[in-house]
Amino acid sequence: VKISDSYRRIWAVVKKIPRGRVSTYGEIARLSGLPGQARLAGYAMFNLPEGASVPWHRVVNAKGMVSIPPRRASSARQRKLLEAEGVVFRGGRIDLAKHLWPRRAAR
DNA sequence: CTGGTGACCATTA
């Protein structure tokens, strides 16, 4: 399996997300030095090696929702894992203002 | 090489 350098950088950033917090694909891409490549971040999660110590479940889309197609088993698992960490879902969405990592700088 | 796909996103209507 060919693993690109971009994947490694993305995974390294995802590892930094603290328990009980979440980040978005776009944020992860930006923090990985790959601005505008949110889709690549999603691809990197999809292609995670089994058993990798990467908290993939703490990455959601910009709307604060689980972005894995419901037909995939990991979709329900992601929500379960997050709730177990204290992340609150409200109508299928997470309040990013409260759980997003890193915190948005005041603008 | 070309074209289709996707665990995305900001903008516009």
Place this chain on the structure above:
DNA sequence: TTAATGGCCACCA
């Protein structure tokens, strides 16, 4: 508020 649109780009047949 939701829905469509265009941009993004690695991967694969």
